[in-house]
Amino acid sequence: MTETGEITEQELETGRKLFLKPCEFIAASTAISNLPPMDGPEVAFAGRSNVGKSSLVNALTQRRTLARTSQTPGRTKQLNFFNLDGRIRLVDLPGYGYAKASKTDVRAWTSLTLSFLKGRQTLMRVFLLIDSRRGIGDADREIMKIFNEAAVSWALVLTKGDKLKPPGLEKVASECRREVATHVASWPGIFVTSSQKTTGIDTLRAHIAGLARP
Numbered sequence: 001m002t003e004t005g006e007i008t009e010q011e012l013e014t015g016r017k018l019f020l021k022p023c024e025f026i027a028a029s030t031a032i033s034n035l036p037p038m039d040g041p042e043v044a045f046a047g048r049s050n051v052g053k054s055s056l057v058n059a060l061t062q063r064r065t066l067a068r069t070s071q072t073p074g075r076t077k078q079l080n081f082f083n084l085d086g087r088i089r090l091v092d093l094p095g096y097g098y099a100k101a102s103k104t105d106v107r108a109w110t111s112l113t114l115s116f117l118k119g120r121q122t123l124m125r126v127f128l129l130i131d132s133r134r135g136i137g138d139a140d141r142e143i144m145k146i147f148n149e150a151a152v153s154w155a156l157v158l159t160k161g162d163k164l165k166p167p168g169l170e171k172v173a174s175e176c177r178r179e180v181a182t183h184v185a186s187w188p189g190i191f192v193t194s195s196q197k198t199t200g201i202d203t204l205r206a207h208i209a210g211l212a213r214p
């Protein structure tokens, strides 16, 4: 990574190669008692229900059905762990902010995800996904607070970039950059992506490869 946070050609190539390797599902955890034992670096994907977490995991790994996606918010209910070539794990988290979720669901999300975030020494980075059309909302700000309190190193990823025209997307991106810069635990740059058009995916792959086992 250069000093300005820009990704070099070589890093892009390393990321591309890593994500061509086999990636398999290892576990779906519903309780802190059945999390897979910590074994090597992990990165997790968090964000509101329907923001595109599972789609991003699929776009990164170039598999359409590795992580289950859905038009109905609240699809992913467990913490789903995927093993990428024994070098890094990807963790697809359940979404938050789903209006129809029962109070019990919300509490279960918070307690399981919180324990995971707080107790996982192998968690290298959490990607906080934000829908480009919505920008950062109150629920997202709550999560940022949780990340900061749990000393989780996180980075913002804009999703569904294909849904906006370039000037609109750039406006949201610069607003997000400005807000992210006010948080010490956050990665200073943001990732602007579209899983559908696979834009920004190569940069994210390179970033993740930089956190993987050599």
Ligand SMILES: Nc1nc2c(ncn2[C@@H]2O[C@H](COP(=O)(O)OP(=O)(O)OP(=O)(O)O)[C@@H](O)[C@H]2O)c(=O)[nH]1
Pocket: 047, 048, 049, 050, 051, 052, 053, 054, 055, 056, 068, 069, 070, 071, 072, 073, 074, 075, 076, 077, 093, 094, 095, 096, 159, 160, 161, 162, 163, 193, 194, 195, 196, 197
């Ligand atoms: N246009 C567009 N649609 C997308 C993109 N990424 C995801 N979607 C759509 O958004 C919806 C939700 O995607 P998911 O990946 O299931 O979202 P999620 O964040 O995993 O949702 P939960 O598991 O319910 O929290 C699906 O209908 C996807 O097809 C994208 O880059 N562009």
Ligand SMILES: [Mg+2]
Pocket: 053, 054, 055, 068, 069, 075, 076, 092, 093
């Ligand atoms: Mg999902």
